[in-house]
Amino acid sequence: MTTGKRTGIGRWLGVLGALALSLALIAPWHATPVPSSLPTSAHAGFFDDDLEIFEEVLDLVSGNYVYPPDYKTLFETSIQGMIAKVPEKTLTVTDVYSGQVLKKDSARLSYRLSFSRHENMEAFRSVYYFLANQYQGQLKKKDIEQAAIIGLMSSLDPYSLYMDKDDFERSMRDTEGQYGGVGMVITMEDLKLTVVRTLKNSPAERAGILPKDVISQVDGQTVKGMQINELAERLRGYPNTKVQIQVFRPSTNSTQEITLTREIISIETVEYKNMGDGVGYLSINSFSKQTNDQLQVALNQALEEGVTAFIMDLRNNPGGLLSQSVKVASHFLNKGELIVYTRGRDRNDMQTYQALYKNTLTHLPLVVLINKQSASASEIVAGSLKDSGKALILGETSYGKGSVQTIFRMSDGSGLRLTTSKYYTPSGIDINQHGITPEIIVEKDLPQGTEGEAPREPKGAKKDPAPLARNLATRLKETELIDYLKQKGYTNTDSIDPLVEFAKLVVRDSQHPSKSHALAKARELAKDIHY
Numbered sequence: 001m002t003t004g005k006r007t008g009i010g011r012w013l014g015v016l017g018a019l020a021l022s023l024a025l026i027a028p029w030h031a032t033p034v035p036s037s038l039p040t041s042a043h044a045g046f047f048d049d050d051l052e053i054f055e056e057v058l059d060l061v062s063g064n065y066v067y068p069p070d071y072k073t074l075f076e077t078s079i080q081g082m083i084a085k086v087p088e089k090t091l092t093v094t095d096v097y098s099g100q101v102l103k104k105d106s107a108r109l110s111y112r113l114s115f116s117r118h119e120n121m122e123a124f125r126s127v128y129y130f131l132a133n134q135y136q137g138q139l140k141k142k143d144i145e146q147a148a149i150i151g152l153m154s155s156l157d158p159y160s161l162y163m164d165k166d167d168f169e170r171s172m173r174d175t176e177g178q179y180g181g182v183g184m185v186i187t188m189e190d191l192k193l194t195v196v197r198t199l200k201n202s203p204a205e206r207a208g209i210l211p212k213d214v215i216s217q218v219d220g221q222t223v224k225g226m227q228i229n230e231l232a233e234r235l236r237g238y239p240n241t242k243v244q245i246q247v248f249r250p251s252t253n254s255t256q257e258i259t260l261t262r263e264i265i266s267i268e269t270v271e272y273k274n275m276g277d278g279v280g281y282l283s284i285n286s287f288s289k290q291t292n293d294q295l296q297v298a299l300n301q302a303l304e305e306g307v308t309a310f311i312m313d314l315r316n317n318p319g320g321l322l323s324q325s326v327k328v329a330s331h332f333l334n335k336g337e338l339i340v341y342t343r344g345r346d347r348n349d350m351q352t353y354q355a356l357y358k359n360t361l362t363h364l365p366l367v368v369l370i371n372k373q374s375a376s377a378s379e380i381v382a383g384s385l386k387d388s389g390k391a392l393i394l395g396e397t398s399y400g401k402g403s404v405q406t407i408f409r410m411s412d413g414s415g416l417r418l419t420t421s422k423y424y425t426p427s428g429i430d431i432n433q434h435g436i437t438p439e440i441i442v443e444k445d446l447p448q449g450t451e452g453e454a455p456r457e458p459k460g461a462k463k464d465p466a467p468l469a470r471n472l473a474t475r476l477k478e479t480e481l482i483d484y485l486k487q488k489g490y491t492n493t494d495s496i497d498p499l500v501e502f503a504k505l506v507v508r509d510s511q512h513p514s515k516s517h518a519l520a521k522a523r524e525l526a527k528d529i530h531y
Contacts, residue, residue, distance in 0.1 A: 030361060033168040050453035051128065054078075056410050057149050057162065065156065066345055066398070066419045072098075072113050073155050079111075079127050081151020082144050086135055102127065104134045109317070124148070133311050153416075156229060160404050161417045161476060167233060169413030181236045181269070182243065182260045184209065185285065186228060187316060187373045193231050196316050199268070203260040209247060216255070217246035228318070236280060237262045269320075272298035275444065279510040280307035282501065284328065287320030287377040293325040295478040299331065299361070309365040312381075315395060319376025322353070329384045330355040332366055332391065337426075342404055344421035351421075365510045365518055366391040367503040370436060375399035382436045383425035391442075392518040393438040394503055402431025439515075440497055440522050441473045474526045476502075484529040 064071045083093060083102075092103040097111035109130040126346040129135065146164065153390045182304050184195055185203020198205040215223055218234045235243060239373070244259045257432045268292045271283040280302040284291065310332075322340075329339045333355035341352040368391045370382050377411075379398045385391035402423040423431045457468045481498045490496060506522045 006423050019302070021274065023518045027327045046172045049209055051125070053410055053412055053414065054145050055154075057152060058121075059109065059118075060408055060416055060418060061152070061156070064406065064420050065160070068345060068423055070115075070155075071120050072099055072115050073126050075113050078124060078148040078152040080151075082127060082131055082148040084151075085133060085139060085144055085147040087138065091134075100122070102130060107134055118411040157403070157418070157419050159229075159401075159403055160419050161227075161229070165413040166407070167346050168413065179236060179265055180239045180241075180262045181265045182262060183265045184235065185316065185318075185524065186231060187214065187318070188228055193226065193228065193340060199265060201264060202265055206256050207260055210249065212250060214248040214250065215245055216248050218243050218279060221300055237275045239263050265309070270294035270298050272301060272303065273304050275500075275504055277305065277504065279311060279504050279508050280305075280309070280314065281311045283313040284378070285317055287317075287324040289321065289324065291324045295328055297329065305337075307364075308363070309510055310502045311369065311507065312368045312391070313365050313500065314374045314382055315371040315374070315434075315499075316373045316379040317378035318373065319378055319398075319401060322377060322380070324379040325377035327356060330357045330360065330382045332361050332385060333388055334360065334362055337384075337388055339426070340380045341424050341426075342421040343424060348399040349421065359422070362390065363513050365507040367507050367515050367518065368393050369499055369503060370398045370438060373395040373399060374436070375401035379431050379436050380423060380425075383431060384434065386515075387429075388425040388503060389515050390513075392440070392506065392515050392522060394441055394522070395438050395442045396504075397437045397441070398431075398435040399458070400432055400435035402433075402435075412516065437473060439473055439519055440526065441475045441477060442478055442502070445477050445479055473523075474523050476526055478527060480529050 034482055058074070063075065068155050079100075083091065090104060093103040094103075096110065097112070098114070099110065101108065101110045103109075107130070109126060110125055111358050113120050113123055128144060131139065131144055135144075146162075148157055149162045153160055180202045183199035185197050185199070186193055187196050188194070193210055193215045194202075195215070198209055199530040210257050215231060218231065220235075223231055226278065226347045226386060235245075237243065239262055241262050243262060244257060246255060246257055249257045267286065267288050267289050267290060269286050271281075271285075273281040273283075275281050280298075282295070282298055282302075284295070326339050328456040333339070337354045337355045338354055341350060366385065368382050368385055370378065370393060374382065374395075379400075379402060382391075382393055382398065386393050386429055403419045404423065405417050406420045408418065410416060424432060425436070429436070478498060485496070485498055485501055490501070497515060502522075503524070505525055508516055510517065510521070512518075
């Protein structure tokens with residue numbers, strides 16, 4: 001529990017709680033509580049609550065954000081958020097050095113910003129009260145303040161977010177493995193919120209929603225520019241309530257309005273299948289509180305059936321609970337092995353997570369499948385199994401969502417989701433910057449004219465081993481793999497998953513659990529595929 005200190009006259013500020021939260025199934029982030037003690041700036045007004053929440057947010061960002069605060073940028077975006085709230089063409093804004101001149105009718109205000117929090121707060125207050133006075137009766141003070149908060153948060157990162165009271169209450173619904181929703185897994189594809197799949201016997205499945213359908217509106221509001229987590233919160237709600245969505249289907253170039261009735265959705269996060277030849281297939285689509293229990297059931301069944309090698313499919317897995325990713329990875333590591341560590345703004349602010357179990361499956365070969373939509377907790381699992389030398393990683397470089405979000409409750413019931421630290425694999429790979437790179441990359445065919453081009457490396461890549469991993473990776477094209485499977489007797493390649501079948505060829509009949517043997521076999525297969 002985090003509490004604020006009493007400063008000023010008759011007011012309590014600070015954080016009433018830091019609570020962990022995950023948007024299992026949809027949101028690619030995981031929140032971990034970070035306690036803090038937050039001082040509050042003195043307030044200019046008497047016996048009112050003007051800018052109280054703004055100051056709480058500013059304190060949280062200043063004290064807990066993963067990077068040191070840039071006060072000039074924070075206040076610039078806050079002021080721009082307030083200005084954007086006023087009626088169009090009613091305010092004249094002229095840029096001056098490090099500031100602006102605001103004019104409305106005969107009223108005029110000029111301000112300048114520096115890198116000082118105190119000086120900028122005074123300038124910010126002057127703009128706030130100027131707008132509140134000039135638009136009295138048109139804009140509420142609370143609306144102006146909220147616009148400032150949203151502006152401030154927009155200067156941080158895509159995963160840090162302010163939530164008003166209603167949004168925060170929705171976001172705090174538990175992650176016990178069931179929720180009120182419509183039963184869709186959604187991802188961002190080509191900047192469009194796209195359906196990955198629908199859950200069995202869910203409202204979405206019964207309504208005929210299909211993979212690749214694009215969500216364009218929710219309850220009459222366009223979703224253009226909306227993040228995945230925002231859409232998730234709008235789709236979720238109490239059971240027996242309705243939500244209307246507009247769906248565009250690229251395959252038929254058609255759009256339709258669909259009304260769905262929310263209901264309790266039981267999340268089956270683990271799917272197991274015995275593929276024969278001693279190979280067990282485990283698909284994990286998210287990390288909710290039920291995941292490890294469901295995985296344990298699947299592993300017990302697999303071992304009873306004589307499975308001697310596993311394929312773990314983490315493709316399109318957007319993440320979830322850190323605790324569950326640690327438990328899942330622990331089944332395939334020796335007790336005490338490092339799985340992941342986090343580091344905040346202060347390099348001494350570091351936390352490590354080790355494997356938990358004594359009797360594990362380190363003696364069995366393992367291949368892990370990832371793609372561009374594997375994020376957060378799924379990257380933790382893949383990264384730890386790769387760095388340990390336990391698992392061979394196949395597929396595409398993962399999403400690169402390696403930051404920790406903390407949820408803070410504000411004094412008015414609203415909330416803040418703030419990035420407070422970053423995840424690193426055991427070997428020190430910054431997941432947020434580079435993602436997890438497979439040893440065998442199976443990529444979609446490149447557009448004509450781009451074959452042979454080297455992938456672009458992120459800024460600062462020379463300091464990180466991830467680019468070297470990409471350069472050393474063996475590459476296959478998906479069409480090459482499909483043609484190879486046809487040669488091996490697969491008559492209907494449309495109904496199979498080529499990456500899963502390739503993984504099966506790698507691990508079946510293997511007497512060696514180490515990645516080095518699996519990698520050598522995979523490279524031999526790749527050479528055979530190429531030639």
